Amino acid sequence: MTSKIRVGIIGFGFSAKTFHLPFLKVLESYDVRKIYTTQTSAHLTHPSIQFTSHLEDVWEDQEIDLIIITSPNGLHFEHAFKTLSHHKHVVVEKPFVLTEAEGEELLALAKQHQRILTVFHNRRWDADFLTIQKLMKEGFLGDIYYVESRYDRFRPEVKKRWKEDDVPGSGILWDLGAHLIDQALLLFGMPTEVFADCACQRPFAKATDYFKVLLSYPTGLKVSLGGSNLCLDPGPKFMVHGTKGSFVKFGVDPQETCLIEHAFKPSSDWGKEPATHSGTLTILDNQGLPLKSTVISEQGRYQEFYEHLAQSIGAQRVPPVDPISSLEVIKLINACHQSALEKKVMAV
Structure with a gap:
């Protein structure tokens, strides 16, 4: 991994624009590389970031270390599963998933691939x-x-x-x-x-x-x-x-x-x-x-979430929000x- 954590984002709605990008663009530990969205003019707002309308472009990018999922709640499990399957760290916007079974499957997959899985309970x-x-x-x-x-x-x-x-x-x-x-x-x-x-x-x-x-x-x-x-x-x-x-x-x-x-x-x-x-x-x-x-x-x-996450990824430490606690919220x-x-x- 390079000195900066290279980031991809799935979704470009209120959450991504308001709660994630402002910190990721300022904190020195992160480099936002690619964002998936169907908004055709999104690239005009952040010309230094590559935008794509194809999800696979984010998952298959070998240079991306971390993917942040801000898609609708019903897609959280699918998108987090794909992210972990591509051996990338993942932040899921709250709520984590919709069922306990989905959360338990993601916990097992993160453990299998030795990747950080955390939830943005800001x-x-x-x-x-x-x-x-x-x-x-x-x-x-x-x-x-x-x-x-x-x-x-x-x-x-x-x-x-x-x-x-x-x-x-x-x-x-x-x-x-x-x-x-x-x-x-x-x-x-x-x-x-x-x-x-x-x-x-x-x-x-x-x-x-x-x-x-x-x-x-x-x-x-x-x-x-x-x-x-x-x-x-x-x-x-x-x-x-x-x-x-x-x-x-x-x-x-x-x-x-x-x-x-x-x-x-x-x-x-x-x-x-x-x-x-x-x-x-x-x-x-x-x-x-x-x-x-x-x-x-x-x-x-709020910035403490991403400051802590950078340390977690760099040293494989406990993430800022334990996904097990987030699964209790879903229960x-x-x-x-x-x-x-x-x-x-x-x-x-």
């Missing part, structure tokens, strides 16, 4: 999530017994795109829910039970645009996860309640907006939330009265769909 590096991890680690909240995490947006009109069509892997449970479930699993591990309610609420909606998920744990912990496309005035993004205190946080991580508007510009300010988005920590003072304080968020850092999403369908609590 919201592990959201400012608010990093802040909650720190508060829990430092013991400010005590034992946690109730958590609520939501991802709400206001998109009243159904758009003509695969994510909102009636196809495998569409809908916001697979999209936004994958992030929320991944974060919950990182904090608390696998629950023992799940109950879910999913719906198509908007006129003409064909894919899930509302979900509410309740994860139950043996300790008594309850984790409530939700998302809606009909929320003009969202409530808290996070609420975490424990035996010593509570943390409430409004607002969403700024990195996506920055990537859309300005791409990635490494600086000391990258990933910093505005002060208006700071969360509130409530604990008891020495007199047993509620004491509120503002908690400045940790600095978000829970499918349990959620089954729970919503049968309208009952599911053991997991």
Whole structure:
């Protein structure tokens, strides 16, 4: 392998343009060589990169070391399987795959060919999530017994795109829910039970645009996860309640907006939330009265995924996201769909 990791990308939609290319073009460890897309004018946006409308051109390119898959969710397994079969490292955009069986087959193939397989769960590096991890680690909240995490947006009109069509892997449970479930699993591990309610609420909606998920744990912990496309005035993004205190946080991580508007510009300010988005920590003072304080968020850092990945590929180390943990996300999403369908609590 040359000093730079030579990259191919499958897909050139919002994900590739917003969450992958901005980092790959700036970080010195990477050299983006080729992108597969059916968009005829795509080459005009990045003249230094070769574009192709033939998938095999990416897989069969002997100079490419790593392929990043940003195709529709229903194609993740097929494209990752082909990538590993061509002895290349692979990053799969979340969600990893659609079934446990698909994920297990990819894990076995990656092991067989001794290649890195990882999943782009970038919201592990959201400012608010990093802040909650720190508060829990430092013991400010005590034992946690109730958590609520939501991802709400206001998109009243159904758009003509695969994510909102009636196809495998569409809908916001697979999209936004994958992030929320991944974060919950990182904090608390696998629950023992799940109950879910999913719906198509908007006129003409064909894919899930509302979900509410309740994860139950043996300790008594309850984790409530939700998302809606009909929320003009969202409530808290996070609420975490424990035996010593509570943390409430409004607002969403700024990195996506920055990537859309300005791409990635490494600086000391990258990933910093505005002060208006700071969360509130409530604990008891020495007199047993509620004491509120503002908690400045940790600095978000999506770039850490690709920085870690470069080290993983160079030294065959553990990848930034263990695909086994990503497979647990898939197990829970499918349990959620089954729970919503049968309208009952599911053991997991």
